[in-house]
Amino acid sequence: MALDNPISRRHALRLAGTAAAAAAATPLVSSCGAGAPKSEAGGDAFTVYWNAGHGYQAYEKVIDEFEQAHGVTVNFQKYQWPDLRTRILADFASGTVPDVVESPDVWAIEFAVSGDARSLRDFVDQDGAEMGFPDDWLPKTVERNTYQGEVYGIQVHYTCTTLVYNKRMLDDAGVTPPSTWDELLAAAKELTGGDVHGLALNQDYSYAWPWLLQNDVRLYDPETRQLLVDRAAAEEAFRFQADLVHRHKVSPVPVPSTDYAGPQKLLSAGRAAMIITGPWDLMPIAGTSPDLELGVAPALRGASQVTSSAGASAFVPAKAKRPELSWDFLKRITALETERAATEEAGMLMPRKSWATSPEATSDPHIKAFAENLPLAEDFLLDLAPTGKSGEVSDTLFKNLYQSIVVQNTPVSEALATFDAAAKRALAG
Amino acid sequence: MANRPRRRRDGLSRRYTRTAYLMLLPAILFFAVFTYLPIGNLLTTSAHSGPQADVFAGLDNYSRAVSDPAVRHSFVITVIFALVTTVGAIVLGLALAMLLDKPLRGRVVFRALLLVPYLTSVAIVGLLWRNILDPGLGILNRLLTALDLPPQQWLITHPLETIIGVMLWQHVGYAMVLFLAGLQGIPDVYYEAATVDGAGPARRFRHVTLPLLMPTTLFVSIISVITGLQAFGQAYIITDGGPANASDLYVFHVFNVAFEARDFGYSSALSFLLVVVILAFTVVQLRYGRRNEVQH
Numbered sequence: 001m002a003l004d005n006p007i008s009r010r011h012a013l014r015l016a017g018t019a020a021a022a023a024a025a026t027p028l029v030s031s032c033g034a035g036a037p038k039s040e041a042g043g044d045a046f047t048v049y050w051n052a053g054h055g056y057q058a059y060e061k062v063i064d065e066f067e068q069a070h071g072v073t074v075n076f077q078k079y080q081w082p083d084l085r086t087r088i089l090a091d092f093a094s095g096t097v098p099d100v101v102e103s104p105d106v107w108a109i110e111f112a113v114s115g116d117a118r119s120l121r122d123f124v125d126q127d128g129a130e131m132g133f134p135d136d137w138l139p140k141t142v143e144r145n146t147y148q149g150e151v152y153g154i155q156v157h158y159t160c161t162t163l164v165y166n167k168r169m170l171d172d173a174g175v176t177p178p179s180t181w182d183e184l185l186a187a188a189k190e191l192t193g194g195d196v197h198g199l200a201l202n203q204d205y206s207y208a209w210p211w212l213l214q215n216d217v218r219l220y221d222p223e224t225r226q227l228l229v230d231r232a233a234a235e236e237a238f239r240f241q242a243d244l245v246h247r248h249k250v251s252p253v254p255v256p257s258t259d260y261a262g263p264q265k266l267l268s269a270g271r272a273a274m275i276i277t278g279p280w281d282l283m284p285i286a287g288t289s290p291d292l293e294l295g296v297a298p299a300l301r302g303a304s305q306v307t308s309s310a311g312a313s314a315f316v317p318a319k320a321k322r323p324e325l326s327w328d329f330l331k332r333i334t335a336l337e338t339e340r341a342a343t344e345e346a347g348m349l350m351p352r353k354s355w356a357t358s359p360e361a362t363s364d365p366h367i368k369a370f371a372e373n374l375p376l377a378e379d380f381l382l383d384l385a386p387t388g389k390s391g392e393v394s395d396t397l398f399k400n401l402y403q404s405i406v407v408q409n410t411p412v413s414e415a416l417a418t419f420d421a422a423a424k425r426a427l428a429g
Numbered sequence: 430m431a432n433r434p435r436r437r438r439d440g441l442s443r444r445y446t447r448t449a450y451l452m453l454l455p456a457i458l459f460f461a462v463f464t465y466l467p468i469g470n471l472l473t474t475s476a477h478s479g480p481q482a483d484v485f486a487g488l489d490n491y492s493r494a495v496s497d498p499a500v501r502h503s504f505v506i507t508v509i510f511a512l513v514t515t516v517g518a519i520v521l522g523l524a525l526a527m528l529l530d531k532p533l534r535g536r537v538v539f540r541a542l543l544l545v546p547y548l549t550s551v552a553i554v555g556l557l558w559r560n561i562l563d564p565g566l567g568i569l570n571r572l573l574t575a576l577d578l579p580p581q582q583w584l585i586t587h588p589l590e591t592i593i594g595v596m597l598w599q600h601v602g603y604a605m606v607l608f609l610a611g612l613q614g615i616p617d618v619y620y621e622a623a624t625v626d627g628a629g630p631a632r633r634f635r636h637v638t639l640p641l642l643m644p645t646t647l648f649v650s651i652i653s654v655i656t657g658l659q660a661f662g663q664a665y666i667i668t669d670g671g672p673a674n675a676s677d678l679y680v681f682h683v684f685n686v687a688f689e690a691r692d693f694g695y696s697s698a699l700s701f702l703l704v705v706v707i708l709a710f711t712v713v714q715l716r717y718g719r720r721n722e723v724q725h
Contacts, residue, residue, distance in 0.1 A: 086688045093482070093693060114480040114691070195574075200565075203671075252565050255584050256671030266565055388480065392690035404673035407585060415673075422499065426690070429478075 108153030214302030511657025522604025555666030611645030647718030
């Protein structure tokens, strides 16, 4: 059959353009409406979502034993935190969930509020005394996994941030490790010169919290439903951080990205003398700059001597098919001997009281220094978590607030007004 | 008797039509399952709210989108991003194509080199440029410092312009290839006739090349606008949408509404609005382009 109207190049291009528009629309519309990719859980597979940086060999041994005990194959999937959140939210939407999920911050409470995390009360009632839960866990690590009196997650790691410095740089400059904001500023000025900054602030908004907490600021007051109270103290803490960068120029301008390792890289490269960080940066620094002699100082003192806590919990999704197996996995992964092995291997800090007295926690000076700061650590998200809005308010709006002030040097009151308006809408919605 | 040939033609026509639809069936099924069903799902979800998207909200998400300053900001910078990258791709792509359409030595190598960024994943391109441009540890500032030039902080001071530049760097090679194909499809006789009529290079370009390249230009513009409006990886990998939302491209914003704020209903409404915008842009471009086409 002859073509009476052959398609010209022009028509072909036009058709291709239209087809491209239709094709372009497809992934966009399907990404939000169609839900999540299917989980591999089911059958003999036992699916665990875990942080990519926490895949320790110490856990491999536990997984082997778990597989042998239950005749299952553990599908141990590792993600960075943002990707893990994307994945688990997509799974919740699809209804096909993994068996255990490692989670940072207060996700366990957030997902308890939304009905996606399973209460562990029955398991704790049954096995708590035997495994030492909650008595052997630091109280704050139980609190950050508890919603309306029920436990929804078990703390796996518990860490905090504090001042980490290059000992040689401080010694050469005749500077002692600072313990207050004023001392820090003076030290940073002394250490800044050439292509070296005395301090490197992080682009990640969560690193603003040691300063805010030291000025007695709370992210959310549940009684008054106000954010960033006391406001004058919040303004002062933000202004101090902005001044470090823009007025005193003792810190480079933090560069927005998904990577929070910028200051660690500057310290490792000898381009920064001090950073605020947690024990997770010890291994990378040792790996890239083995000759760098590190010091770990106590948390700085503002109005209070305090710092921000960090760490990870593990929870069981409400729709997990075999919660008994999930619970057994949690028990094994949080056993004291597993914690000690993980500390020995990776220098990670742990939530058990008995861990704090173990040789692994006390023999290494860096781990010991971080561990001594743990009692000073507070969780800035704890009050906000029960609103179910911690993701939007903290990850999106507070991030913009921090970057606006510290990166862009926007006047603090102006940035706070923008934050207030957006946060009010978020909390009302 | 007179009706018999027509009936035969009608019968043949029906048979052809049936065959055509039968052959189209797999494609129709594919689009129904993977395109129209998700669109239906999206529309349904967009009428709901809450973390589980299970509370009926009617058109609330759409009215919220219209009055949301974050969405407005994100939409405006995304349109700027799409338009600048489109104009840039057309101008640079055409310039490169005309350059490499000449009998230069090694032009095949240049063409291939210019196309390589387009064939590279946006994640790799993003990380590459992130490492080049990082003010503290990036290669570019080391080079500038070595040359006694002031260091740049573009990721902080000009984030949107920076990701526009990266987008152009990645996509201009593709536009160049399309324009090359278009240039080679223009018969020499038009240039010869124009030359005989006394037209110089500029007039030949304006009155022969540009009009006859209109279908290619239209195609490049449609593809570039769609790609620009849908850009995600550049904001996600290079700037994380920052600082303070300065490079919060629309799809990145939608992603964060879905996976940080956990508001699938609202993100579905925002997605659907973008589909409408993309279709509107495409229709306008097609109509405008068709009006300016020259037959040859």
